[in-house]
Amino acid sequence: xxxxxxxxxxxxxxxxxxxAWTTTxxxxxxxxxxxxxxxxxxxxxxxxxxxxxxxxGFEVQHSDAEWKTLLSGSEFKILRRQGTxxxxxxxxxxxxxQGVYQxxxxxxxxxxxxxxxxxxxxxxxxxxxxxxxRIRYRKDDLLGWTRVEMICSRCGxxxxxxxxxxxxxxxxxxxxxxxxxxxEKKASLKAKE
Ligand SMILES: [Zn+2]
Numbered sequence: 001x002x003x004x005x006x007x008x009x010x011x012x013x014x015x016x017x018x019x020a021w022t023t024t025x026x027x028x029x030x031x032x033x034x035x036x037x038x039x040x041x042x043x044x045x046x047x048x049x050x051x052x053x054x055x056x057g058f059e060v061q062h063s064d065a066e067w068k069t070l071l072s073g074s075e076f077k078i079l080r081r082q083g084t085x086x087x088x089x090x091x092x093x094x095x096x097x098q099g100v101y102q103x104x105x106x107x108x109x110x111x112x113x114x115x116x117x118x119x120x121x122x123x124x125x126x127x128x129x130x131x132x133x134r135i136r137y138r139k140d141d142l143l144g145w146t147r148v149e150m151i152c153s154r155c156g157x158x159x160x161x162x163x164x165x166x167x168x169x170x171x172x173x174x175x176x177x178x179x180x181x182x183x184e185k186k187a188s189l190k191a192k193e
Pocket of ligand 1: 154156
């Protein structure tokens with residue numbers, strides 16, 4: 001009986017300790033990245049114009065005519081015209097290979113297979129980007145409600161949207177179009193030259 005009491009007391013002290021640590025330790029409730037809290041609030045203020053009007057601020061730039069020669073028809077529609085491919089009928093929603101997902105427009109690595117998960121939405125989904133700064137965010141009201149659009153920071157290509165119903169640790173769902181991505185079996189985050 002004494003042992004049980006002692007055990008319960010130890011448990012109680014431990015639980016109290018954990019509670020005190022999680023409520024007082026600043027690291028426990030620190031915000032890992034601004035955008036992880038609510039991407040809408042942190043949408044890139046520099047990206048308010050329709051994509052086709054944005055010609056500055058991106059390292060990789062081409063005219064529409066040039067993009068049309070560089071991309072397939074469906075890639076152009078998604079990357080340069082904010083199109084959306086049908087769910088499930090796309091190449092990467094169920095893709096499980098180990099490697100990286102590059103922007104189909106400029107080859108910048110945007111995601112890795114380590115961050116991919118099955119969201120059951122029919123689109124390739126990731127809980128985080130490969131590295132901070134590779135994706136820019138823009139408030140998108142095109143459908144009559146607010147979504148957060150994700151754009152490749154190197155070429156300005158439309159990749160998809162980010163939602164806040166993703167899994168831990170970020171709670172985010174980076175919902176991408178397969179046609180905006182190109183999978184490569186490699187570990188490096190460096191863009192293909
Ligand atoms: Zn790009």
